[in-house]
Amino acid sequence: MATVRKTRFSRRVPDHVTDELVNVLSDGKVYEFNVLFGLVYDNLKLKNAVSGGEEMLRLRSYEKLQNLVSRGLVEKKLKSYRGLKGIEQASSVHTLARAEAAAAAAAAAR
Numbered sequence: 001m002a003t004v005r006k007t008r009f010s011r012r013v014p015d016h017v018t019d020e021l022v023n024v025l026s027d028g029k030v031y032e033f034n035v036l037f038g039l040v041y042d043n044l045k046l047k048n049a050v051s052g053g054e055e056m057l058r059l060r061s062y063e064k065l066q067n068l069v070s071r072g073l074v075e076k077k078l079k080s081y082r083g084l085k086g087i088e089q090a091s092s093v094h095t096l097a098r099a100e101a102a103a104a105a106a107a108a109a110r
Helices: 018-025 032-045 052-070 092-110
Strands: 031-034 074-077 081-082
Touching: 018 032, 018 052, 018 081, 018 092, 031 032, 032 052, 052 074
Parallel strands: none
Antiparallel strands: 031 081, 074 081
16 A cells, blocks of 8 residues: 655744854854854854754754855865855845745746
């Protein structure tokens, strides 16, 4: 008997960790991970967006940072990171604007 897969809509919330990484790295300075994480953690604490504890946030930040490196938006030299041109396209605001533009184009095509 074949199982039926249900497709469902999942609401995507803004990724605060990636947004803060983008905000910090967009200035073009070079940061070691511990300094970078300290800045991101402080900014998230100010916005009351820290959840899961500091160590879990450190792991999530490192994973998000490596994702940005693999996408070619951040340059990694040894243990130092620097944002490259176009890093702003990784922020939630840019992703949301792109999704809204695609929805508007699809609506106009109907």
